[in-house]
Amino acid sequence: MDIKEKIGKHLKILRTNKGLTQEKLSYESEVDKTYISEVENGKRNISVVNLEKLITTMGSTVKDFFNHKDFE
Secondary structure: OOHHHHHHHHHHHHHHHOOOOHHHHHHHHOOOHHHHHHHHOOOOOOOHHHHHHHHHHOOOOHHHHHOOHHHO
């Protein structure tokens, strides 16, 4: 699994654990829903700016996001 897939997988897990739809996350983070979908499916690179927006919108930190077994 490459890094795009790992980040996408982990974003999706975090989002679903928070009970958010892609549409709701998109609205709250001001990041396009299609972009979120493509990132979650490992089809698109995510910028660090957008990654931080999504992570903080979901109430986490970049440090906590990457401090996960998926990134060992």
